[in-house]
Amino acid sequence: MEYMDDKIIDAMNAYKKEEHGSITTGIYIKEELVEFQTISLYDGKVEIKIPTTFEDMPQKHAEMKYPNQQRPQIIKTNATGDVNFTFNLLDADFATEQVIEARNRFSDLIKQVQPSGVFYEKGEEEISNTLLGWFDFKSHAVGGKLYNIMYCTPVDGKLLQGVFNCKYEDAKLWKTVMLQMLREIRLFEGECTKSEGV
Template sequence: MAERIDEKILDFINEVEKREAKKDICKGPVKIGERYYEFEEKDFFDEKLKIWIPNDFEEMSEEARKFKYPSENRPEIIKCNENGSIAITLNITDNLLDEAHVEEFKNLSKVIVKRMNPANVFFEDGVLEINNKNIGYFDYKSSAIDDFLYNFMFFLEFEGKALMGTFSCIHNECKEWRDVVFQIIRNIKENNKSKMS
């Protein structure tokens, strides 16, 4: 009996240590998989939106963009690692959106993604309230030419329109990245202050 209790206490301590090992992306290097990533807060859309991304992510090349996002309405911003296997995208859509309809927009987007490829496997969806903003999200597994991909899509109101973001990586790396993606989402900031000229 005492041994079983000791085992449970050890399991609990191990779990706490594992959780503490997951570092804060805003406070220094974070180990993801086999390497450390340094995150920094970057400005987008004329410094009106701030998002923490790995500091070595670069703008995806035009050639890679056309291959990875064959549709002409590909995302405006695509930041990726050196081989393009991990990417973060941001795009302001033409869809009007207000805070009250973020969940509805997220649900509709999920339906569209399902219809485009019924083989996608969906995991979780929800709406987070971050800095008085609603951010809708869902994640899913899709198949690529030679592997499976993990995709995390998020949506928020930005200047009256729907801003859509995605994170994608090879599916077998998603366990390492998922918590980090939630940290990225939780640290999104909108800079509403209009600049004085």
């Protein structure tokens, strides 16, 4: 009987993954259906899909998690604060042909700052007639090990830098989700500011 129960559970899980296997239909993460919504950033110049339950990290939590004065401009987080999406629009001239070099420089910089980090893949995605470069790595923080994906892409001639992080043990659950999110980013040209435009 126990064997049959396991078979039924496996079949139900396979069905759930088939039915909800993308950020369009929702994705099961830890047995919970995570649905996504499109948010608009930087006066409508960036659109990205994030989980519907994620909100702006409260200022006091942001100051604790990112004590550096140069903390991210925008931080979207879950209720427990252990899965985060951050965004920075840097006031630097930036174009598609600079993406790979910038991605590699960010990677090298983090290797210098965190020599104990473990680096995995580097990749590129074509989005909105330009290029997005990303890499992922494991870092060490006060609360334990973190899994991170950092990426960059040009937005209206400026440099958008984004970072995703979660607990390292959840890396496999979130990596494919995050890569789907990166592929779905939409960029729009026009006058652009550093303020959030959600």
